[in-house]
Amino acid sequence: MSDTNVPTSEYRPQASEQPPTRTTSPREWVRLNLFNTWYNSLLTVVLAPLVGYVIYRALRFVFVTARWEIIEVNLTNFMVGTFPRGELWRVWGAIIILGLVIGLGLGVTSRASAETARARGVAAGTSWSLVARRAAPALLLLVALVVFVRTATPLLLLAAALAVAAGGYVAGRWIPPQHRRWMHIAVVAGLAGSYVVMTQFGGVNLAHWGGLMLTVFLAVGGIALAFPVGIIVALGRRSKLPAIRVVSMLYIELIRGLPLIALLYMGWLILPFLLPIGFPTPGRTWRALIVLLVFTAAYVAEIVRGGLQSIPKGQYEAAQALGLPAWKMMRLVILPQALRNVIPALVGQFISLFKDTSLVLLIALTDLLGVARRVTQQPEFLGQGLHAESLLFVSFIYWVGSYWMSRESQRMEQRLGLGER
Amino acid sequence: MTDTSTSLIRDAWKAGGTGEEMIRCETVDKWFGAFQALRQIDLVVGRQEVVVVCGPSGSGKSTLIRCINRLEKHDAGTIVVDGIELSDDVRNIQEVRREVGMVFQQFNLFPHLTILENITLAPRQVRRLPKDETDSHAMELLERVKIPEQAHKYPAQLSGGQQQRVAIARALAMKPKVMLFDEPTSALDPEMIKEVLDAMVELAESGMTMIVVSHEMGFARAVADRIVFMADSEIVEVGTPEHFFTDPQEERTKLFLSQIL
Numbered sequence: 001m002s003d004t005n006v007p008t009s010e011y012r013p014q015a016s017e018q019p020p021t022r023t024t025s026p027r028e029w030v031r032l033n034l035f036n037t038w039y040n041s042l043l044t045v046v047l048a049p050l051v052g053y054v055i056y057r058a059l060r061f062v063f064v065t066a067r068w069e070i071i072e073v074n075l076t077n078f079m080v081g082t083f084p085r086g087e088l089w090r091v092w093g094a095i096i097i098l099g100l101v102i103g104l105g106l107g108v109t110s111r112a113s114a115e116t117a118r119a120r121g122v123a124a125g126t127s128w129s130l131v132a133r134r135a136a137p138a139l140l141l142l143v144a145l146v147v148f149v150r151t152a153t154p155l156l157l158l159a160a161a162l163a164v165a166a167g168g169y170v171a172g173r174w175i176p177p178q179h180r181r182w183m184h185i186a187v188v189a190g191l192a193g194s195y196v197v198m199t200q201f202g203g204v205n206l207a208h209w210g211g212l213m214l215t216v217f218l219a220v221g222g223i224a225l226a227f228p229v230g231i232i233v234a235l236g237r238r239s240k241l242p243a244i245r246v247v248s249m250l251y252i253e254l255i256r257g258l259p260l261i262a263l264l265y266m267g268w269l270i271l272p273f274l275l276p277i278g279f280p281t282p283g284r285t286w287r288a289l290i291v292l293l294v295f296t297a298a299y300v301a302e303i304v305r306g307g308l309q310s311i312p313k314g315q316y317e318a319a320q321a322l323g324l325p326a327w328k329m330m331r332l333v334i335l336p337q338a339l340r341n342v343i344p345a346l347v348g349q350f351i352s353l354f355k356d357t358s359l360v361l362l363i364a365l366t367d368l369l370g371v372a373r374r375v376t377q378q379p380e381f382l383g384q385g386l387h388a389e390s391l392l393f394v395s396f397i398y399w400v401g402s403y404w405m406s407r408e409s410q411r412m413e414q415r416l417g418l419g420e421r
Numbered sequence: 422m423t424d425t426s427t428s429l430i431r432d433a434w435k436a437g438g439t440g441e442e443m444i445r446c447e448t449v450d451k452w453f454g455a456f457q458a459l460r461q462i463d464l465v466v467g468r469q470e471v472v473v474v475c476g477p478s479g480s481g482k483s484t485l486i487r488c489i490n491r492l493e494k495h496d497a498g499t500i501v502v503d504g505i506e507l508s509d510d511v512r513n514i515q516e517v518r519r520e521v522g523m524v525f526q527q528f529n530l531f532p533h534l535t536i537l538e539n540i541t542l543a544p545r546q547v548r549r550l551p552k553d554e555t556d557s558h559a560m561e562l563l564e565r566v567k568i569p570e571q572a573h574k575y576p577a578q579l580s581g582g583q584q585q586r587v588a589i590a591r592a593l594a595m596k597p598k599v600m601l602f603d604e605p606t607s608a609l610d611p612e613m614i615k616e617v618l619d620a621m622v623e624l625a626e627s628g629m630t631m632i633v634v635s636h637e638m639g640f641a642r643a644v645a646d647r648i649v650f651m652a653d654s655e656i657v658e659v660g661t662p663e664h665f666f667t668d669p670q671e672e673r674t675k676l677f678l679s680q681i682l
């Protein structure tokens with residue numbers, strides 16, 4: 001492709017113009033960064049032993065003094081809470097189904113984006129180091145879990161799930177473009193299928209879900225529902241119809257004025273009485289999910305509204321002048337730009353939702369953090385002060401999840417930043 | 422047909438081009454709150470005619486052409502485009518917008534789409550044409566505005582003149598019967614103005630019906646069939662380029678010409 005008349009085409013300096021490369025020896029680096037002034041030297045001298053001591057204590061705790069058997073014994077509790085042990089095959093079944101459709105989805109999107117990149121003449125392809133860095137948080141979690149597993153069966157099942165996911169990925173990359181839309185149906189079918197496996201045909205009611213499984217259900221469900229609902233409310237707030245506008249505004253202002261804990265209690269204690277008589281009351285877990293969704297959607301709506309305001313009027317006018325109907329203008333021109341502008345804020349909101357799911361322990365659901373509290377009160381661990389171990393373990397899981405989301409958001413920003421003005 | 426107060430404006434009713442009527446504005450009024458932006462506008466544009474609209478800032482030029490594709494809603498009078506009268510009916514508006522392309526001062530390309538995607542978006546989504554057809558048509562249009570090699574870039578990677586030519590190609594992709602230009606060269610550096618004007622001249626020669634808001638008097642002299650001079654929300658004078666430049670009748674026209682020529 002010739003770029004001859006593009007003023008912005010890449011400028012390659014002559015060899016002689018290249019900046020001189022400077023190498024600093026470690027010794028030099030220390031001198032320049034730690035001992036460059038007398039007060040920095042002082043700070044270094046005071047802080048170095050302190051930082052060293054803290055790291056030493058932390059490492060010593062993790063590898064020497066900590067009594068990790070509380071995690072080993074309770075690993076199943078941490079993962080699924082009080083889920084009936086005889087029904088665990090359902091969880092594994094669901095994991096394998098989800099692994100398959102997630103792998104499939106990833107495969108299809110990765111091939112699609114590679115094809116777009118090729119069509120646009122952009123160098124595509126990901127290096128192995130990039131893939132490794134993307135997967136690093138998940139791998140870290142996997143290693144931690146494997147360390148605590150005491151029998152071979154879960155390891156084998158996990159390996160099977162990973163193998164199925166890898167198979168789905170390969171199959172996804174192999175699907176020709178004209179059949180891609182089936183992928184969405186496959187993903188929805190997979191979600192529905194895993195739900196059926198979990199709850200139907202003598203399955204387990206949501207009230208008995210717990211541990212990491214419950215946390216992930218609430219977080220993923222909350223994010224997946226709050227995102228579209230938030231967008232709809234944000235559009236409603238800018239609607240030309242006063243009724244819709246007022247309702248959206250009331251909703252946002254009301255929800256944002258209440259603490260999440262108050263809303264959770266309301267969902268637990270008051271919602272059943274507000275429903276029409278004869279209307280089946282959703283279970284406690286569903287009510288918690290609804291509250292998390294309602295709460296997060298209000299914030300998402302405000303974030304998206306900010307994004308919509310950042311789009312210049314000319315974009316609307318150009319789309320209208322081309323004859324695009326209003327909803328296509330929104331979907332294809334305005335929202336893609338508006339959402340891209342607010343990715344950091346949106347992901348921040350989702351990260352806080354992920355961590356806020358831990359508040360459901362106040363309405364007597366046993367999520368990951370709930371399990372961490374419970375296990376220290378088991379007869380064999382009671383009064384032994386093993387809070388640190390269990391809290392550290394669940395904190396690590398929360399951190400891995402949050403860190404992974406934050407990394408993915410940065411990646412997405414970079415990728416979508418291609419057409420930055 | 423209403424008779425207008427001065428004989429000079431009577432030219433407003435003489436459709437040029439093939440003589441067939443393409444756009445008719447009759448006693449159009451437009452208010453922004455208490456401010457009247459258009460007052461009793463009468464204008465007929467013929468098929469294949471090129472009309473250049475000029476006048477001082479704030480005189481209502483943009484408002485006039487934005488009423489023709491309903492980016493602004495006129496308050497009184499009638500506007501008929503290719504036999505379709507603009508009304509509140511959404512389908513009517515969509516139909517007119519499909520016939521009328523518009524090029525803006527600020528280009529208004531979609532920054533998140535490549536050049537090719539910018540051009541094919543409307544044909545695919547509005548006309549529902551298949552991708553290979555819109556892609557090859559888009560490439561033809563890019564050849565026509567002389568930037569086929571930019572097809573896979575993003576708007577931000579192009580110069581202003583190139584972006585404006587893409588904007589012209591994007592509007593043409595809908596195969597419109599009329600093109601509206603709102604000061605297409607005012608946001609450009611001087612060295613880029615010519616490339617955009619060249620594309621517009623080529624378009625005019627191909628027989629496109631065009632209304633161009635512009636102060637490029639060289640362009641007006643070369644390709645305009647008629648020039649419309651607006652001031653204070655009104656059409657003050659309408660005439661062929663010869664009449665307009667050599668023998669302006671109105672004081673306001675003379676004053677304006679003395680300032681810009």
Ligand SMILES: Nc1ncnc2c1ncn2[C@@H]1O[C@H](COP(=O)(O)OP(=O)(O)OP(=O)(O)O)[C@@H](O)[C@H]1O
Pocket residue numbers: 453456458476477478479480481482483484485
């Ligand atoms: N959306 C609006 N709300 C209120 N007033 C407006 C609006 N758009 C235009 N106006 C006013 O209407 C008048 C005519 O505006 P218009 O943009 O049509 O002028 P113009 O002839 O295109 O001027 P310019 O050469 O500066 O582009 C101006 O006084 C402007 O302030």
Ligand SMILES: [Mg+2]
Pocket residue numbers: 482483484603604
């Ligand atoms: Mg204007």
